[in-house]
Amino acid sequence: MIRIENLQVTYRGRGTTHHAVRNLSLSVAAGGFYALLGPSGCGKTTTLRAVAGLERPTSGRIVVGDVTVFSPEEGIHVEPHRRNIGMVFQSYAIWPHMTVFENVAFPLRRLRPRPSRDDIRRRVLAALALVQLQGLEERPAPFLSGGQQQRLALARALVFEPRVLLLDEPLSNLDAKLREDMRLELRDLVKRLGITTLFVTHEQVEALTMSDVVGVMRDGVIVQEGSPREIYNVPAQSFVADFVGKTNLIDGRVIRIEDGDARIAYVETPLAELRCVVDRPFTVGQDVTVAVRPEHVEILTSSPAAPLNVAAGVIESLVFLGNMLECHVRVGAQVLRLQRNTDQSLAVGQPVTLGFESTRLRVMPR
Amino acid sequence: MTAPSVAAFVRRWNGLDLGPALMLSVAFVAAVCVAVTLAVILWLSVVDGIPGDVRYNYTLAHFREILFDGFTYRVLGNTLAFSSISLVFAMLLGLPLAWLVERTDFPGKPVIFTFMTVGLLVPGFAVALGWVFLLHPRVGIINQLLMSAFGLSEAPFNVATIAGMGVVEGLSLSPVVFIMTAIVLRAMDSSLEEAARMNGATLWETIRKVTLPLARPGIIAAGIYVFAIGFAAFDIPAVIGLSSRIYTFSTYVFQQMSPTEGIPQYGGVAVLSVIMVVLAAGLSAWYVAMQRQAPRYAVVTGKGYRPTIIPLGRWKAFSVALVVVYFVFTQLMPVVMLVWASGLPFVQVPSAQSFAQLSWRNYQTLPADMIWAGTRNTLILMVLVPTLTLTLSLATSWIVVRSRIPFRGVFDFFAFLPHTVPGIVFSIAVWLLALFVLRDKVPIYGTIWILVIVYSIVRLSYGTRMTNSAMIQIHRELDESALMSGARVSGVIRYVLVPLLMPTLLYSWIWIALLTYRELTLPVVLATSDNQPLSVVVWSLVSTSSYGSASAVAVIMLLLMLPILLAYWLVARRVGVVGNT
Numbered sequence: 001m002i003r004i005e006n007l008q009v010t011y012r013g014r015g016t017t018h019h020a021v022r023n024l025s026l027s028v029a030a031g032g033f034y035a036l037l038g039p040s041g042c043g044k045t046t047t048l049r050a051v052a053g054l055e056r057p058t059s060g061r062i063v064v065g066d067v068t069v070f071s072p073e074e075g076i077h078v079e080p081h082r083r084n085i086g087m088v089f090q091s092y093a094i095w096p097h098m099t100v101f102e103n104v105a106f107p108l109r110r111l112r113p114r115p116s117r118d119d120i121r122r123r124v125l126a127a128l129a130l131v132q133l134q135g136l137e138e139r140p141a142p143f144l145s146g147g148q149q150q151r152l153a154l155a156r157a158l159v160f161e162p163r164v165l166l167l168d169e170p171l172s173n174l175d176a177k178l179r180e181d182m183r184l185e186l187r188d189l190v191k192r193l194g195i196t197t198l199f200v201t202h203e204q205v206e207a208l209t210m211s212d213v214v215g216v217m218r219d220g221v222i223v224q225e226g227s228p229r230e231i232y233n234v235p236a237q238s239f240v241a242d243f244v245g246k247t248n249l250i251d252g253r254v255i256r257i258e259d260g261d262a263r264i265a266y267v268e269t270p271l272a273e274l275r276c277v278v279d280r281p282f283t284v285g286q287d288v289t290v291a292v293r294p295e296h297v298e299i300l301t302s303s304p305a306a307p308l309n310v311a312a313g314v315i316e317s318l319v320f321l322g323n324m325l326e327c328h329v330r331v332g333a334q335v336l337r338l339q340r341n342t343d344q345s346l347a348v349g350q351p352v353t354l355g356f357e358s359t360r361l362r363v364m365p366r
Numbered sequence: 367m368t369a370p371s372v373a374a375f376v377r378r379w380n381g382l383d384l385g386p387a388l389m390l391s392v393a394f395v396a397a398v399c400v401a402v403t404l405a406v407i408l409w410l411s412v413v414d415g416i417p418g419d420v421r422y423n424y425t426l427a428h429f430r431e432i433l434f435d436g437f438t439y440r441v442l443g444n445t446l447a448f449s450s451i452s453l454v455f456a457m458l459l460g461l462p463l464a465w466l467v468e469r470t471d472f473p474g475k476p477v478i479f480t481f482m483t484v485g486l487l488v489p490g491f492a493v494a495l496g497w498v499f500l501l502h503p504r505v506g507i508i509n510q511l512l513m514s515a516f517g518l519s520e521a522p523f524n525v526a527t528i529a530g531m532g533v534v535e536g537l538s539l540s541p542v543v544f545i546m547t548a549i550v551l552r553a554m555d556s557s558l559e560e561a562a563r564m565n566g567a568t569l570w571e572t573i574r575k576v577t578l579p580l581a582r583p584g585i586i587a588a589g590i591y592v593f594a595i596g597f598a599a600f601d602i603p604a605v606i607g608l609s610s611r612i613y614t615f616s617t618y619v620f621q622q623m624s625p626t627e628g629i630p631q632y633g634g635v636a637v638l639s640v641i642m643v644v645l646a647a648g649l650s651a652w653y654v655a656m657q658r659q660a661p662r663y664a665v666v667t668g669k670g671y672r673p674t675i676i677p678l679g680r681w682k683a684f685s686v687a688l689v690v691v692y693f694v695f696t697q698l699m700p701v702v703m704l705v706w707a708s709g710l711p712f713v714q715v716p717s718a719q720s721f722a723q724l725s726w727r728n729y730q731t732l733p734a735d736m737i738w739a740g741t742r743n744t745l746i747l748m749v750l751v752p753t754l755t756l757t758l759s760l761a762t763s764w765i766v767v768r769s770r771i772p773f774r775g776v777f778d779f780f781a782f783l784p785h786t787v788p789g790i791v792f793s794i795a796v797w798l799l800a801l802f803v804l805r806d807k808v809p810i811y812g813t814i815w816i817l818v819i820v821y822s823i824v825r826l827s828y829g830t831r832m833t834n835s836a837m838i839q840i841h842r843e844l845d846e847s848a849l850m851s852g853a854r855v856s857g858v859i860r861y862v863l864v865p866l867l868m869p870t871l872l873y874s875w876i877w878i879a880l881l882t883y884r885e886l887t888l889p890v891v892l893a894t895s896d897n898q899p900l901s902v903v904v905w906s907l908v909s910t911s912s913y914g915s916a917s918a919v920a921v922i923m924l925l926l927m928l929p930i931l932l933a934y935w936l937v938a939r940r941v942g943v944v945g946n947t
Contacts, residue, residue: 052846054846054850081849081851081853082852083850085850087850089846091841091843093841093843093846093847095847097865097866106848107851110852153847157850166850
């Protein structure tokens with residue numbers, strides 16, 4: 001279990017102060033897999049390093065397991081080496097002057113009381129087996145492939161059975177194919193061991209596919225927290241909608257609320273008047289942003305009955321992506337992004353009618 | 367204390383990480399040593415009476431005395447002329463050689479690099495002695511040969527002049543220019559030169575209009591560096607000029623300290639030292655500014671390129687001949703002269719008669735106990751100085767590069783300071799410190815420890831440059847992953863940093879040991895008969911005009927140096943670095 005309360009990390013430079021993390025709170029349930037997702041410089045790595053003890057926060061409280069490891073009011077700052085936390089670094093940080101075995105044995109040799117030689121050997125081999133590196137014990141660490149180094153870093157972080165595991169962009173140094181395999185492998189392993197994990201990434205796919213809970217960060221603040229499904233389908237702000245997956249953002253204004261049903265709002269936009277299903281109350285006249293995913297914009301083949309949720313446009317460009325076709329449609333001043341099957345016959349310059357389904361439109365205050 | 371509380375205390379103590387505190391205190395000691403040494407000089411320059419005397423008072427009299435003395439300005443002029451001549455000579459020889467080795471198909475490049483490195487390490491006093499035997503107006507054999515050949519009544523060359531010493535200094539500094547500019551030329555993007563050739567420039571035009579201007583900041587930086595070394599030089603002006611009363615700043619200060627008559631003018635010595643520090647610091651600031659400017663010219667592009675090699679064609683034989691002449695003159699001849707002189711009762715032109723006089727007499731009559739003690743002292747210094755220097759450097763680098771202690775840059779400043787301060791000033795400062803401040807409270811004067819400390823402080827700038835740049839190259843996450851694995855800072859240093867730094871540490875250790883071996887400037891002030899190293903033995907023989915014995919000791923020193931040079935060469939080849947003072 002990890003609990004962070006009101007964490008503040010402030011850097012003071014010459015005459016400037018930079019708030020890397022502002023009043024952040026989060027909690028990872030025992031055995032949970034929590035991903036901090038955000039663009040570079042949003043404070044996610046700083047938060048992770050604060051949990052590790054490598055960064056000294058300005059204020060706040062951090063609890064790991066049942067131990068408070070940081071709390072300036074109580075005068076507590078546990079040194080990193082005493083926190084009993086396993087960590088996988090972005091660069092893997094494999095010690096190049098040691099063999100695979102020595103790398104994994106290193107944390108065990110730091111334990112007090114020190115385990116016996118046989119015990120160390122048994123536990124190292126078990127950890128290497130866990131990450132499928134058996135048989136490579138005597139190999140010098142630099143003679144490992146990227147994927148093997150990644151596994152070695154993981155074995156080293158897990159071998160001393162830490163309370164929690166921290167992962168700092170662990171897949172970013174792997175090539176695309178390997179990264180995809182390691183995503184699932186890593187998640188399966190962590191879930192099998194039931195270790196509480198905090199994970200930092202700027203890749204939305206990693207956050208969505210691997211974690212139980214995603215916290216989207218921006219400028220030192222978690223702007224939305226929820227299951228991957230919630231984050232993708234019900235983004236709370238246009239930033240989240242834009243950062244997690246591709247999306248079209250359309251500015252507009254609420255002009256009418258359905259009588260007797262506050263869940264239906266009509267939004268006037270430069271494209272068309274949009275009838276939207278909303279999950280929170282809006283007032284007439286409020287400025288809003290409507291988000292719609294590329295895969296949720298329809299191209300209508302027959303002309304619609306009513307001019308509601310429909311816009312006419314012209315295909316401006318087509319991009320072949322292999323498994324699908326990305327299609328840019330100009331509607332007035334705006335260009336919308338759509339995703340279509342590759343077998344659909346479309347041509348640049350072709351006029352099209354776009355349709356938007358009310359339940360697929362996500363209205364957010366601006 | 368009851369039993370449980372003792373246990374609690376021990377538990378707490380075990381959890382405490384003493385690593386950072388230890389590093390900080392070691393780095394602090396290094397910085398304080400440098401600061402105190404320089405503070406003593408400043409203090410003594412404004413104090414009247416014999417320091418240590420309770421009745422001293424502050425005065426500017428010493429400054430007035432020195433600054434209104436015409437002789438000070440003559441020495442200053444001498445020193446400037448001396449360093450300018452040595453700069454010109456070092457540049458004229460070092461630059462073309464660097465270009466030949468880096469940019470043309472000149473054969474045997476590794477051999478040249480090796481010879482150049484050896485050139486950096488051959489003791490300056492030994493070279494100077496060799497040149498005295500060659501060009502001294504009275505004993506120099508070249509002069510004798512020319513006089514008898516052409517029936518001259520006067521010696522055509524006199525090495526015991528500012529110009530003569532400047533040339534000798536320039537010859538011995540040419541390897542420094544060579545190594546510094548070779549690095550600049552190697553890092554230069556040759557596609558810029560190729561572009562000039564494609565646009566119709568001849569080779570000579572390309573060198574003049576593209577290569578030289580691009581390499582200019584690097585070359586100027588090397589020039590300032592060499593000028594500063596010349597400015598502070600002691601060995602060569604001392605061995606060649608002191609007996610003829612031709613002074614440069616270093617030798618003048620030295621002479622003021624141990625005058626042949628009267629008592630030493632400590633105040634005056636301190637003032638001269640302050641002047642030297644100020645001038646040298648100015649040069650150093652200029653050097654740093656030049657080095658900062660270099661990247662603006664984008665000499666280093668970082669992309670994988672291979673400099674175009676210019677075929678020398680029919681010029682090859684000619685260039686090889688020039689380089690051979692260079693090595694014969696700068697390195698071989700002085701050494702051969704030493705060996706020759708060490709076998710003779712007095713220096714003479716080679717002839718049937720002089721060959722008949724060759725004997726081991728000079729070696730047999732050497733004061734054996736002095737030689738043994740000198741060898742012992744030199745060996746102790748060669749082991750302790752690199753070890754202490756690198757310990758201090760490692761701690762300082764850790765504080766500067768790795769810790770987040772506020773004002774950690776101050777440690778780097780103090781560690782770099784000895785680079786700016788002429789060696790003779792450091793030894794004078796420590797000498798004054800030992801005699802007037804520490805005195806019998808810390809009886810360090812006359813022991814080997816005072817030399818160990820001074821040598822180590824002076825080498826601190828070199829040591830920290832090496833450990834700084836090596837530590838920066840070690841990814842910080844390698845430390846952090848050790849911390850997360852349960853290691854304390856002391857464990858991180860021991861199990862991760864030191865093993866990874868080992869090649870650099872080993873290389874620097876041998877290099878500092880070699881510099882320690884050839885060092886004369888520092889011990890010449892501080893050594894007594896109890897703690898003098900071999901270099902001072904040679905010096906004291908020279909200063910009593912026992913040239914035969916001095917040559918014999920110098921030859922022994924050169925022979926003893928060979929195995930260490932070999933070790934250096936083997937390590938340097940593995941680490942892949944080029945030497946630097």
